[in-house]
Amino acid sequence: MTAVEANFDGLAGPTHNHAGLSWGNVASTGNARRLSDPRAAARQGLAKMRLLAARGHVQGVLPPHERPHLPTLRALGFAGGDAAVLEAAWRADPNLVLACSSAAAMWTANAATVSPSADTADGRLHLTPANLVAMPHRAIEAEVTARVLRALFPDERRFAHHPPLPAHAAFGDEGAANHTRLAAGHGAPGVEVFVYGRRAFGGGPAPARYPARQTREASAAVARRHGLDPARTVFAQQAPALVDAGAFHNDVVAVGNGTVLLHQEDAFVDTPAVLAELRQALAATGAELTAIAVPAARVPVETAIRSYLFNSQLLDRADGGMLLLLPVECREEPAVAAWVDELLASGGPVREALHVDLRQSMRNGGGPACLRLRVVLTEAERAAASQAAFLDDGLATALEGWIDRHYRDRLAPEDLRDPRLLDESRTALDELSGLLRLGPVYDFQR
Template identity: 60%
Template sequence: MEAREANFDGLVGPTHNYAGLSFGNVASQNNEKSVANPKAAAKQGLRKMKQLADLGFLQGVLPPQERPSLRLLRELGFSGNETRVIERAAKEAPELLAAASSASAMWTANAATVSPSADTHDGRVHFTPANLTSKLHRAIEHEATRRTLRAIFADEARFAVHDALPGTPALGDEGAANHTRFCAEYGKRGVEFFVYGRSEYRRGPEPKRYPARQTFEASRAVAQRHGLDDAATVYAQQSPDVIDAGVFHNDVIAVGNRETLFCHERAFVDQSAVYDQLRTQLSKQGAAFNVIEVPDAQVSVADAVTSYLFNSQLLTRPDGKQALVVPQECRENPRVAEYLDRLMSGSGPIDDLLVFDLRESMKNGGGPACLRLRVVLNEQERTAVKPGVWIDDTLFGRLDAWIEKHYRDRLAPADLADPSLLVESRTALDELTQILGVGSLYDFQR
């Protein structure tokens, strides 16, 4: 039974804006208070989904979350009717209104960690929504994420969608942005690779400038919850120096697929030992291990952060060859462009380069890999997925028209104070759940 990797991209929400909420994310901070274009952002992401689907990749879509979150604002003490809540928050605590209005759930690499059925003890696909405790605007996502995943992956005989880990700094979990799976073939048992920034209880180096968002304890808990074999699980610490340089998740400095790891030479603490562990564990599964290590002398960490070279998708095409999906910014950075030209002219494991315009997402610090959640599915599991979320010509056309109808083409931080934005967003989301056939996902629908 053939297993394939599907990518479920987050559809950018109607409140996409640049509030600069993510300390440690250089792009988010640099573009704070600039004017966003939600319509363009959503269409850029949707075009990437469609083009990859057209090339034969399995491509699904995950809906946005309801924003602004009236639940959060009420929990924080703002009372009255909905208009009054928004007006009071805008006047008294605009930073809290910004947090309640963030469209950050679009970056579904942080939605959850996923382990395929080939790796788990009970033979089910396991999902653990990330608690995202490091940022208020993201910590409010996991309940809706769980609800969405349970609607799309509803067959409990094949899928296990867990609650998030307890929301404490010791168990800070940022999802698949710090998780990679290596294997000879998607349907065979693989090696799951968890990268963390710090440990709550073990002694070790930590970044000094920016926070380490993923803990070892969270990674280990997810692996135990998913029923992974210890012998096929590898943990590595992200270099504290690169976190301090703006590499807030591992997927900003490394990406992997099947038997290939593409990473910067400064990605991990004790990097050669990490390679040895992965090579040893993969050999036990009958798989090889290929490393493409990018030298700092050719592409600096700063270049990696500004171009998002490693926040790329490394995908296996239907013909078995590998393609690297990168943002347009990689072509605009001369050192990164030169490196990619050399990479593609060589005889390595990457055969094709696909370049996408994701400018609106990139300005908030999210590239191609941030926008997708990887889910390996065998044929029966694919059949069990809610059918209305798979991208094809029909769904693309309906979603493109939906965006055109409901989204603004200009949204400044001051516009978050407009109560009509809530009405517009709810109207759009109510229609979207009907398009995708996922039922009543949102609080206002229940």
């Protein structure tokens, strides 16, 4: 079956800021309280989308969420008009306003887990929005994410939408940041790989310093919902030591595409056993795994996390090879740059590297792979999806103008208490929802 991989990237929102909310994400906490530039953040992300669309990749756009999120503050007991709610919450505890103002929905690798129709029992594409219960500032995203996904993929004959998993730590689900798919081709039956940080029940190894956000129980529940073949579904535990080093999601230590898995040499608990299981599962589909391990002796774990080597995008090229899309920080780290040069010279499947400037996102711990949700679509499914969200030159130009009209170029955490910023954000999002033809997906529109 003919299919393409569409990358749906999230736009940074008007409240993009460096509040340092994500415990376990060393870039996020290390840059806490620095000034941010929301306009640059959105422009940088859009430039990446433009670059890939110009190279022939199918590129979609996912919108920011409404922030500050007043419904959450009201649910916490703050009453009155919008300005009064913001001021009362700030005076009670600024951290509440910060948590309700995060633009973290831009990292759409956490938006959902998506299983293509080639893998599912009913032949539909399945989507489960992530509950993101590990972090308060992200746990408020799931409802709007579900609305957006339903607006983009409305045909229930082709798309199966599931609600988020129960909002409990035992079922902590972080979406596609802990999920990848390996297959001989996008339209071929594939092997879906779910990576978890801990078991909620039954014990076993777990990180000691930072939280393991994804549970095995959550991964198994998503696989069951999506009707995946157990013979082509692999569950692997991420090495606890890497979580404690700052690899809060698996996409910080591994990235896959096609039949290629690029990974830190000790990415998993018993990595050799995980690779053996992947080889066996892929072999049953007639495909062969190509595993590329990066030794810690060549690229130390801390360097890989700081540069986000593995939070890159592996993408198909027309010649059958692959493109590695990296943040510019990888070019600035000598050990990473040298290893990438050797990878390209090795004659393997990765034949090209491109570096993109995503510094505003990177300062919060989000690289190229964090910004995109991969959705494999057949021709019929692509036709059934909302066409307004697929990027072309016209939409990209319109989004650039929209960003320049509505975004500030300087934002401090203290600015998040300003009711004018709330009004600016709502005005921007109202216009954007019309531009992308989403309908009333935001609370203030309903």
